[in-house]
Amino acid sequence: MNFLVTLINGLSLGGVYALIALGYTMVYGIAKMLNFAHGDIIMVGGYTVLVALGTSGKPIFTVIACVAAIVVCCILGVTIEKVAYKPLRGASPLAVLITAIGVSYFLEGLAQIFFGTNAKFVKIAEMGILHIGGLSIGWDTVITLLVSAAIMAALTLFVKMTKTGRAMVAVSEDKAAASLMGVNVNAIITVTFAIGSILAAVASIFYLMRYPTLNNTMGAMPGIKAFTAAVIGGIGSIPGAMIGGIVLGIIECVFNSTPLAPYTVAIEFAILIVLLLVRPNGILGKKRREKV
Amino acid sequence: MALLEVNDLQVNYGLIRAVKGVSFKVEQGEIVALIGANGAGKTTIMHAINGIIPKAGGNVVFDGNDITATPAHKLVGMGLAQVPEGRRIFGELSVFDNLKLGYYCKNDAKHFNEKLEEMYTHFPILKERSRQIAGTLSGGEQQMLAMSRALMSDPKLLLLDEPSMGLSPLYVSNVFEIIKQVNKLGTTVLLVEQNAKMALSIANHAYVLEIGNISASGTGAELLGNESIQKAYLGG
Ligand SMILES: Nc1ncnc2c1ncn2[C@@H]1O[C@H](COP(=O)(O)OP(=O)(O)OP(=O)(O)O)[C@@H](O)[C@H]1O
Numbered sequence: 001m002n003f004l005v006t007l008i009n010g011l012s013l014g015g016v017y018a019l020i021a022l023g024y025t026m027v028y029g030i031a032k033m034l035n036f037a038h039g040d041i042i043m044v045g046g047y048t049v050l051v052a053l054g055t056s057g058k059p060i061f062t063v064i065a066c067v068a069a070i071v072v073c074c075i076l077g078v079t080i081e082k083v084a085y086k087p088l089r090g091a092s093p094l095a096v097l098i099t100a101i102g103v104s105y106f107l108e109g110l111a112q113i114f115f116g117t118n119a120k121f122v123k124i125a126e127m128g129i130l131h132i133g134g135l136s137i138g139w140d141t142v143i144t145l146l147v148s149a150a151i152m153a154a155l156t157l158f159v160k161m162t163k164t165g166r167a168m169v170a171v172s173e174d175k176a177a178a179s180l181m182g183v184n185v186n187a188i189i190t191v192t193f194a195i196g197s198i199l200a201a202v203a204s205i206f207y208l209m210r211y212p213t214l215n216n217t218m219g220a221m222p223g224i225k226a227f228t229a230a231v232i233g234g235i236g237s238i239p240g241a242m243i244g245g246i247v248l249g250i251i252e253c254v255f256n257s258t259p260l261a262p263y264t265v266a267i268e269f270a271i272l273i274v275l276l277l278v279r280p281n282g283i284l285g286k287k288r289r290e291k292v
Numbered sequence: 293m294a295l296l297e298v299n300d301l302q303v304n305y306g307l308i309r310a311v312k313g314v315s316f317k318v319e320q321g322e323i324v325a326l327i328g329a330n331g332a333g334k335t336t337i338m339h340a341i342n343g344i345i346p347k348a349g350g351n352v353v354f355d356g357n358d359i360t361a362t363p364a365h366k367l368v369g370m371g372l373a374q375v376p377e378g379r380r381i382f383g384e385l386s387v388f389d390n391l392k393l394g395y396y397c398k399n400d401a402k403h404f405n406e407k408l409e410e411m412y413t414h415f416p417i418l419k420e421r422s423r424q425i426a427g428t429l430s431g432g433e434q435q436m437l438a439m440s441r442a443l444m445s446d447p448k449l450l451l452l453d454e455p456s457m458g459l460s461p462l463y464v465s466n467v468f469e470i471i472k473q474v475n476k477l478g479t480t481v482l483l484v485e486q487n488a489k490m491a492l493s494i495a496n497h498a499y500v501l502e503i504g505n506i507s508a509s510g511t512g513a514e515l516l517g518n519e520s521i522q523k524a525y526l527g528g
């Protein structure tokens with residue numbers, strides 16, 4: 001029974017990691033860059049929630065705060081791409097990576113100027129406990145699990161079924177060939193950043209429901225773990241990011257429920273290292289060919 | 293006015309000038325062949341026309357519009373499609389999805405189905421394999437898919453970069469038959485080919501490219517009969 005609760009908890013946390021990991025993996029697949037600042041989008045989402053909630057405890061403000069976080073993160077992600085990354089299209093990957101690290105520090109610095117360094121407590125919503133078949137699970141856990149599953153299903157359908165989704169796959173494979181088909185590669189990159197940032201905003205809401213303290217580096221830990229999840233799943237692969245996130249969430253919750261809890265993070269990264277030794281391209285990763 | 297006019301086109305790779313001021317024309321309704329040895333600059337010219345690689349000088353006029361600075365993704369909608377060298381199909385997508393991408397610039401379900409049927413008639417194997425992941429097709433099947441994908445947009449001008457590459461002799465003649473047929477139906481063709489004999493035999497006009505310059509031109513038949521060209525490109 002207890003194990004079942006741990007498992008559901010792990011799936012729920014895994015859903016959060018998966019949402020973040022999708023942002024890393026989609027941007028990597030399409031723009032061929034590691035968006036080091038992705039974790040900080042989560043942080044900005046957190047502060048947006050904080051501001052939008054204000055001091056009111058009314059449920060309607062929770063909804064407003066969630067919508068505000070999504071809108072702000074989406075605009076921020078697209079703007080970062082336009083201002084910082086687009087001018088570097090075709091530059092060396094190292095230059096792009098350094099720029100992304102710079103954007104990350106910039107956002108953290110900005111948050112520090114506005115909100116200081118003291119951690120803030122964010123209570124997004126008062127949720128009860130679900131009692132079902134002898135199990136007791138927090139509603140926040142259940143909602144996180146359901147919503148992230150629904151988002152992942154929707155994203156999968158979007159990529160498989162829509163014209164834009166097909167264009168995204170085409171761009172990730174071969175930009176020049178995609179442009180010969182009439183695909184506007186820059187527009188597809190913009191869409192990718194928008195989707196990744198929206199997913200990060202949703203993740204920030206769920207992450208804060210679980211760990212309700214907010215400071216200007218709060219994005220670092222979920223960011224690095226989700227990045228790990230994306231690499232475990234095979235960076236560039238959408239289903240890979242989902243699997244990687246869920247695997248990581250389950251591992252984390254399982255170890256946290258044992259006496260090994262203090263070593264959970266170390267164990268997670270150890271698993272990453274071992275997996276990469278066995279499967280250098282991750283679970284679903286493929287070797288990529290690069291062409292002009 | 294010619295459908296495609298390339299004037300004094302120059303292309304650089306870094307400090308190296310790969311195309312050194314090339315001019316040629318493709319008249320409406322023609323098949324024009326561009327032949328030349330490996331490394332002569334044929335693919336470079338094709339990519340420069342399509343805007344995939346930047347031009348260092350000269351201009352390109354297509355269908356009355358100066359497209360020298362037009363971004364690559366706008367050209368297919370204007371009627372300029374390309375079968376790039378090395379096929380460049382989308383290996384992770386199904387055959388059907390590749391064909392859909394070939395129709396990306398348009399939005400007409402009925403016309404799409406007509407074009408699809410047309411491609412399946414040209415290449416019945418693609419119909420059989422429509423759900424197969426394109427990366428798992430044989431090389432020759434991929435070449436057929438690349439050709440169909442480009443034809444889906446119903447182009448005014450089709451740029452073909454070595455469409456016979458990797459095909460068995462039977463399919464080579466099949467592909468050349470289809471090029472002729474497509475041309476008869478109204479599509480103008482600019483053809484780059486290693487198989488110079490085949491290319492010249494179907495071309496109205498041809499240009500010979502030698503390290504970035506055009507060294508000879510004439511009708512297909514003239515060049516086929518030219519002794520030095522026979523020596524250099526036709527294996528005898
Ligand atoms: N990306 C590149 N960077 C540097 N040089 C290049 C690049 N692409 C092509 N070249 C050079 O430009 C010249 C022309 O190449 P191109 O591919 O246009 O030749 P081609 O006529 O198509 O040859 P082939 O018949 O072998 O396909 C060659 O010398 C080639 O080495």
Ligand SMILES: [Mg+2]
Pocket residue numbers: 334335336377453
């Ligand atoms: Mg070539």
